[in-house]
Amino acid sequence: MRLLLLSNSTAPGHGYLEHAREEIADFLDGTRRLAFVPYAGADHDGYTAQVTRALAPLGVEVTGVHTGSRPAEVVADADAVFVGGGNSFRLLSALHHHGLVDAIRARVGAGAGYMGSSAGTNMACPTLRTTNDMPIVQPPTFDALHLVPFQINPHYLDPAPDSSHMGETRAQRIAEFHQENDVAVLGLREGTWLRATDDGLTLGGIEAGAVLFERGREPVEHRPGADLTRLLRTPAVFDSADR
């Protein structure tokens, strides 16, 4: 299993995927055919064109899974899969509708690389339960690709110290998650990412790093280069609240 899970696709002052260019080039080294999943967005052709342009310098042939008659076949023919960001609920609905959950799990299990950004990173988790997105459509289930056994919160945001807004902070939302589920949540700040193999998990990206939230423990800060392999072995218990 080879994964590259980006918190976000675009950093301020940079072009699409540019902030992670070297990491992506390294990850896709040797990839000829990449299946792009545009379903988190609304304009599938436009989104696929954007990804095609961004990955052109790497010599990768990008095919939108929506362009064939069967999206799962495009995945089956690819050396790597990239699931782009957008709305996680729309994305998960489409993955299930098009039979892509099984197709992607099978292809990645057989050695194809999986790259995700934002909503696409969320999909690599057991469920979408730690997304930040608005539930604009109702997926048949919250169960996602389960390529890793823990949850990720992309675009992780620290509380704004001078805010008078009374909505929950991100950390409070994750605390609510832990009232109901006993599963580790990694808050990936923008500009950071995870690289995973079957037996290793490493944090990459900018110095801001990530925060690990586990039920009943204080949050722990991690910096780029941190070895998070133990998260690949952690048991996950959803709906564990005794209420």
Added chain:
Amino acid sequence: MRLLLLSNSTAPGHGYLEHAREEIADFLDGTRRLAFVPYAGADHDGYTAQVTRALAPLGVEVTGVHTGSRPAEVVADADAVFVGGGNSFRLLSALHHHGLVDAIRARVGAGAGYMGSSAGTNMACPTLRTTNDMPIVQPPTFDALHLVPFQINPHYLDPAPDSSHMGETRAQRIAEFHQENDVAVLGLREGTWLRATDDGLTLGGIEAGAVLFERGREPVEHRPGADLTRLLRTPAVFDSADR
């Protein structure tokens, strides 16, 4: 039908429900028994005690629906229902689990007042599709109480002009909602509320007011006192995207 739908329960520098004290007193005038629904929170007893304290000056007898053997019976015996804020997904799951969707609709249809704050306001809409909350648990359906035929976004927040965060703004999230659904969305800024009867809908609260989002139209600002009755007659079409 009598509704009071608050964007938020607590304003900075004020106690719980204090910012809307006069409006709540007017709304609950004549109410003897109020059924409180604490399921958006994790501590049902503590939450009910907080509401009991806040409403004590009004001479209202508060009963948490979780304290009886059948929550729906507590609702059936009440003159008014108050659904408190917290996590909308947890709340909607519990409403369905305890048979409260039908019970509350029946009781409010028979003349009991319905008061909601934040997640409780979201529940008065056809669905929870415009919540800001994290989907920490999976409800059996996104369908909610449908006491009004349009959607509300509580805690509506304007884009921060100097933010470098790349996550979607609230307005962008509502635009994504309109890519998939043809339903009006009222963004209720904190400190504002709606009062509704069968034939009237009025915005109340602080000067900041609310923003009305409709598919294919520019957002429209509304100030306290605005008559929004036409929203009670607007058709709602969910999952209208042609994809």
